[in-house]
Amino acid sequence: MPDLEFGWFVPTRGDTDDYSVPLKVSAGLEMFDRVAIAAEKAGFEYMLIPVGHQCWDAWMTGAMMTRKTSSMRMLIAARPSYINPVLLAKMITTFDQLSEGRISVNLIAGQSEIENVAEGVRWSKEQRYEIMDEEVSILKALWTQAGPTDWHGKYYTLKQAELVPKPYQQPHPKFYLGGGSDQAAELSAKHSDVHLFWGDTVDQIIANMKMLRGLAAKHGREHALGFGMRLQIVCRENEKDAWEAADKLVRKVTAERTHYIQSYYAHSVANQRVQQLAREMGELIAPNLWSGLTKARPGAGICIVGNPEQCANVLQRYIDIGCHSFCLSGYLHDAEAERFHRLVRPILMDRNRGRMKAA
Numbered sequence: 239m240p241d242l243e244f245g246w247f248v249p250t251r252g253d254t255d256d257y258s259v260p261l262k263v264s265a266g267l268e269m270f271d272r273v274a275i276a277a278e279k280a281g282f283e284y285m286l287i288p289v290g291h292q293c294w295d296a297w298m299t300g301a302m303m304t305r306k307t308s309s310m311r312m313l314i315a316a317r318p319s320y321i322n323p324v325l326l327a328k329m330i331t332t333f334d335q336l337s338e339g340r341i342s343v344n345l346i347a348g349q350s351e352i353e354n355v356a357e358g359v360r361w362s363k364e365q366r367y368e369i370m371d372e373e374v375s376i377l378k379a380l381w382t383q384a385g386p387t388d389w390h391g392k393y394y395t396l397k398q399a400e401l402v403p404k405p406y407q408q409p410h411p412k413f414y415l416g417g418g419s420d421q422a423a424e425l426s427a428k429h430s431d432v433h434l435f436w437g438d439t440v441d442q443i444i445a446n447m448k449m450l451r452g453l454a455a456k457h458g459r460e461h462a463l464g465f466g467m468r469l470q471i472v473c474r475e476n477e478k479d480a481w482e483a484a485d486k487l488v489r490k491v492t493a494e495r496t497h498y499i500q501s502y503y504a505h506s507v508a509n510q511r512v513q514q515l516a517r518e519m520g521e522l523i524a525p526n527l528w529s530g531l532t533k534a535r536p537g538a539g540i541c542i543v544g545n546p547e548q549c550a551n552v553l554q555r556y557i558d559i560g561c562h563s564f565c566l567s568g569y570l571h572d573a574e575a576e577r578f579h580r581l582v583r584p585i586l587m588d589r590n591r592g593r594m595k596a597a
Contacts, residue, residue, distance in 0.1 A: 242594045246284075253273070284565075304337050311340045314341060326377065328402075335403045342414060344414050347367050363419075368393065371429070428454075436539075466565060471549060481543055496534070515529050546585060
């Protein structure tokens with residue numbers, strides 16, 4: 239069994255514990271540093287940096303957060319067609335060398351078609367996945383081939399392209415992908431080190447893992463692809479306080495906000511799935527696994543809510559079926575990172591001896 243790893247999240251659009259006031263803590267370097275320092279102190283091994291029109295730039299933010307931290311990797315998105323793949327390869331390896339291995343790559347085709355149009359991305363979702371496949375293949379070729387690289391694809395042509403520097407991490411930085419579409423599954427099976435599922439029932443995750451392993455086997459990667467979960471968490475010392483904190487996040491959320499979330503991200507299969515779970519299963523899709531946050535935020539809105547033992551139980555259910563990477567977030571992000579470290583991590587350490595690094 240692989241070692242367990244835990245990642246955290248920096249909210250680069252602003253932090254809040256009440257989604258009726260989404261910028262309760264404004265975005266900026268002071269808050270980013272505070273969250274990053276708290277996450278590293280809490281033993282988190284990587285930091286997911288979001289992308290989107292309301293977020294600060296992930297590349298600049300990630301680079302700046304290496305100043306105040308010493309070991310956490312920055313998980314930064316590579317979005318198809320945004321950056322020429324040769325320049326992208328150089329950006330990643332430059333970051334990798336200067337930080338001595340503190341970068342991983344998050345593969346995102348884009349959650350919102352409205353946003354893609356607004357930003358001048360002319361490719362369809364299907365084409366973006368094709369482009370991403372080419373780009374990742376080019377990155378890997380540039381990083382691992384000894385000499386110049388030629389590439390003749392549908393979207394890119396390279397002739398004797400050379401890359402300096404080569405990666406610090408060998409053979410190259412890790413790739414993560416979270417997505418629910420068939421194309422996302424195919425790409426993850428071919429290229430990812432970790433496929434991050436958004437919150438779902440254990441039975442559904444088991445089925446998804448079986449499907450992905452079958453796809454990965456076609457590329458000779460059945461044992462190279464790992465699995466993880468992208469989840470929110472609200473942990474308090476007693477369950478009543480945890481549910482009170484969870485309710486506070488959404489109690490003033492307007493119908494207009496919920497409609498915006500459901501329509502702006504309507505073409506994302508992964509977003510469709512979390513909305514389906516909320517619609518069909520209600521606010522609890524499993525013990526202490528809450529769908530209520532999907533009213534207020536896009537993306538991975540399924541949330542663990544409970545006391546330390548209950549939160550650890552939810553995570554352990556996913557560990558027991560084969561998930562090893564957990565990308566978490568909670569409100570406020572510096573405070574919830576500290577609570578996870580103090581309340582939940584010791585329980586998981588005891589249950590999974592030898593699989594977690596000491597923090």
